[in-house]
Amino acid sequence: MPLPYTLLITPLAADAPDDGSWFAETFTEVDSSEPALRVSELSTQRGDGVFETLAVVDGHAQEVQPHLARLARSAQICELPLPNLAQWSAAISAAVAQIPQQGELAIKLVLSRGVENGPSPTAWLHASAATDFSAVRESGVRVITLDRGYDRGVAERAPWLLLGAKTLSYAVNMAALREAHRRGADDTIFVTSDGYVMEGPTSSVILRHNGVFSTPAPSGAILHGTTQTSLFEYLERHGHSVSYRDISVEELRGADAVWLVSSVRLAVAVTELDGRQLPVDAPLTRLFTEYLLSPRD
Amino acid sequence: MPLPYTLLITPLAADAPDDGSWFAETFTEVDSSEPALRVSELSTQRGDGVFETLAVVDGHAQEVQPHLARLARSAQICELPLPNLAQWSAAISAAVAQIPQQGELAIKLVLSRGVENGPSPTAWLHASAATDFSAVRESGVRVITLDRGYDRGVAERAPWLLLGAKTLSYAVNMAALREAHRRGADDTIFVTSDGYVMEGPTSSVILRHNGVFSTPAPSGAILHGTTQTSLFEYLERHGHSVSYRDISVEELRGADAVWLVSSVRLAVAVTELDGRQLPVDAPLTRLFTEYLLSPRD
Known part of the structure; x- marks a missing residue:
């Protein structure tokens, strides 16, 4: 089946019988x-709807359950009918069986509130070839x-x-990404109006300082990053310290290393922040890439 | 032609020859x-796109040029290709010729950035019967x-x-409208985190205090309301004073009268604000309705 590949889904109630046969x-x-x-x-x-984007690497859909858990959380916050996760999981499997088994692909899951005054949500899955991020994984991003305009609380x-x-x-x-490009940068990190680090428009932020890896504390104001969580598990397994905390912009600027992490681009080093060079740990970034490209559940 | 009525539009460049024949x-x-x-x-x-909703009353599309001007302004802010306003105007005329010539209808104009990595924006017009707002125009809204989370600047x-x-x-x-309904209200007014009045989620705010009609100063943080502008012109023609200025929540609570105004629901009186009754000027609200239902260009 050639890409892109699209599957419309008739959403089942979250508590529908889940033997999956139908x-x-x-x-x-x-x-x-x-x-x-x-x-x-x-x-x-x-x-008005919620979505997830997950990577498929050599025929393996990455982190399916964490993505589906976040889809459910997003639906709950937006008061959408909760998704039937067994059905979504089956849809991903059905799609993965139809799409190329080599290389990097992206699958987007969308749960919309449906047509105006309609009876039910609309849902679909859309698989496409991933952008080739191999160069940026090596060279990093500026x-x-x-300012996201919001304060921390x-x-x-x-x-x-x-x-x-x-x-x-x-x-x-x-629009924030366009602003970054206009200023000669590749990406942006949103900060609160009171000077704390939030997230990128399509990524989470991880920094290292004095050997400890940190990401902004989950506070409801930022998405819980599936790739960030996966990388923290990896780091802890390898004996590193990780921490969730409030991170000021000054701390970000003084970090030993900063990464933007996301499901499809994976971990990219931030080489320059607001026009000033940042230290880059190229070997560790390569280890991150290697890990993130390995099959993960 | 029955409603709803949909017209897909192949958007022309803003500077395309405008003889309109094609x-x-x-x-x-x-x-x-x-x-x-x-x-x-x-x-x-x-x-990722911009839109306008305008009313059609007994076959007359209301305030077409102000809506198109705002569509162009929205497109500019979002760095979308500027719309060809003569083409959009022609599309509205073409639609109005096909839809019922009696009663109140709504026309939505949408200009989207188009399909991902596609060559051009996508555009359409969608006409539907307006919700029957006659009761709420009489009885007002609670x-x-x-908090919109943003400060005034x-x-x-x-x-x-x-x-x-x-x-x-x-x-x-x-989501803000759902929150209002959850709290037993009909609508909401967004305020800045530092306590200034912004706008409703789908309306502008007008208040009267000491005989002067005011609306929040256009500052880039709120939409310039087409219905609010039209009502201010009407009020000025009738010898009233109007003013654009910063309005604190306290001033709103102390107003002689407050209205939410929008293209299709028109002017509705706010009868209760945060659980406290507000004075209502029913005769003036009826005059507003009468004016707003009359043909306006």
Whole structure:
């Protein structure tokens, strides 16, 4: 089956019988180049839905359960009907069986609120060839910090801002990337208005300082990174210390090493932050890449 | 032609020859109940596009030019190819000629960044029957204020937050409305984290205090309301004073009257704010409705 590959999914209730025998009946392959969504889709009208992007490496879908757990969490925050994770897992398996078994691919899962005034959510899976990130994994990225406009405590105070959910409303994330490119950088790290590190528009931030690996404390204001979590497990298994904490922009600037990590691009070293060079640990970055490309569940 | 009515539009460059003779060739009527968009649409994947909603009253599309001007402004902020306004105007006319000539309808215009890595934006027009707001225009709405998480100066400081653009990334707006309903209210007014009035998720705020009508100063952080602008012109023609200024939440609570205004619901009185009754000027609200239902260009 050529890429891209698209499967429309008729979402089952979270508590539907999960023997899985009839999941296949809820999947419909569609031609990716043909229209599949109505204009009254709330995903398209309101960015009203949630998503996940996961990597497929040599036929193995990476970190399926952590991605599905986050999809469910995003749905809960957005008050969408909770996804049936066994059904989604089956959809991923069905797709992986149809797509190339070599190389790096990306699978996007989308759960939309459905058509306006419609009876149920809309859901689909879209598999495509991953961008070739081999060069940037070697050479790293130049990054600028950008003010996200929110202070550190906003998520607890204002849950309707949906900060812990991976919603389809990503226009700001895309605008921040354009701003980075305009300033001659490759990517950006959002910081709070009171000067604390948050996340990249499509990645998590990990830094190393005095031998300890840190990432911003989960506070509801940032996504819980599946790749960051996986890397922390890897680091702990290898005897390193990891820490979740508040990280100021000054600490980020003074780090021994900084990485942006995400499911498909994996771990890329930040070589320059706001125009100033950062130390790079190229051997460790290569170990990260090697680990992240290995089959992970 | 029954509603809903959908017209796909092949967007022309802003500076395309505008004799208009060939605009019709760029419009394609599609069955609204059939799929019209690919899953790789950035409107649906990223909420990456801009929109307008305008009213059609008894066959007259209201305030077409102000809506198109705002569509262009939103596109500019989002760095989308600027829309050809003559083409969009022609599309609205073509649609209005096909849809019912009586009653209240809504037309939504959408300009999306297009399919991922695609050559051009995607655009469409979708006309549907308006919700029947006659009761709420009479009885008003109960409103709560909700923290938008941003301080008053954020738009100038962080244009990548796209605050002055009407983007498709409306998940937060929809979540704020759900929060209002959960608290027994009908709608919400966003306020800045430092206590200033912004706007509703789908409306502008007008208040009257000591005989002067005010709305928050355009600062880049809120949308410039087409209905608010139209009402201010009406008020000025009738000898009233209008003012754009910073409005604190305390001032809002102490107002003589407060309205939420928007293109399709029109002007509705706020009868209760954060659980406290507000004075209502029912006769003036009726005059507003009458004016807003009259043909306006």
